[in-house]
Amino acid sequence: MxxxxxxxxxxxxxxxxxxxxxxxxxxxxxxxxxxxxQHPRAMIISCCDSRVHVTSIFGADQGEFFIHRNIANLVPPYKPDGNQHGTSAAVEYAVTALKVAHLVVLGHSQCGGVQGCIDMCKGNAPALESKDSFVGRWMDVLRPGFEAVADVPEGEEQARALEKKSVLVSLENLMSFPFVRERVESGDLSLHGLWHNIAEGGLEAYDKTKDSFVQV
The missing domain is CATH 1.10.287 (Helix Hairpins)
Incomplete structure (x- = not known):
């Protein structure tokens, strides 16, 4: 080469x-x-952002986590077709081959992908609207999530709301995978949603009883 x-x-x-x-x-x-x-206990789906250091956050050793990273820690809906699906393939391998017991989606503050989705949905990012934009078409996964936070005050508050919504969108999409749903319903697999505040070192977990993220 x-x-x-x-x-x-x-x-x-x-x-x-x-x-x-x-x-x-x-x-x-x-x-x-x-x-x-390898015999990891958990799969972590996190953002590609260089500031999100998954193993350091949890003090993990080699072999403990099966980690997949992509723009804005997104999981697309289950859609088997002739296209290439890196994230879906990673989820399939973790769940069906490695038999992980926990599947964690980890979002974070100041996420560039999430901000790009906001800009695109508001018509302020024509480059992302192009059919040739890999980032734009990937962020289409989060478009439904933006609709849920469209009325949140613009700026940091809206960005933070969509960062957390991206975690929930991914969790919802994970349940569209038959092999994930089967193991969740049998009790062999648990799903977890987290959001990491980079500047403050904070970690919040989604609490379904409160329908909100609470400090860990």
């Missing part, structure tokens, strides 16, 4: 530092992971 270039030196140095310290100190655990395969 003619366009591939050598790894930047700072990444090489960081890898070598990790290999000499963290790996060296836990070599037996890594060899166990390499030989025994």
């Amino acid at each position: 003619e366009h591939a270039k050598p790894l930047p030196s700072y990444l090489v140095q960081r890898y070598q530092g990790w290999k000499a310290t963290s790996y060296a100190q836990n070599e037996s655990w890594y060899r166990h992971l390499g030989s025994e395969g």
Whole structure:
């Protein structure tokens, strides 16, 4: 592949530092992971945002979480067809092959994807409206969610409302997957909705009895 270039030196140095310290100190655990395969207890669906560090938030070790990241932590509705579905494939593998016991959707503050959806729905992002925009067509998943917060005061309050709504939209869409619904109804799988405040280090969980997010 003619366009591939050598790894930047700072990444090489960081890898070598990790290999000499963290790996060296836990070599037996890594060899166990390499030989025994993965057995994660939970799948986490989070945003691609570089500020959302899932394993750090929960103090997780390698092999503990099956993590899938995409723009605005969205899960599309169940729709088997000839197209490629990265998120749906990850959900299918986690639920049917890995048999995870928990499926967590993790939203966050200042989400660029959510803001893009707001701008698009208000007609302020013509580039996202283009049929050729991958981000725009992905954010179509959240359009119904915007309708539910359209009357919330504009700005941070509306953005925060849609960030949390994106979590609920994804949870609702997860239940459209037959293999997810089957395991949820049998009690073998539980769904969880979380929202992370990056600046404050906060974490809120959706409480169905209150139909709102409450501090963890």
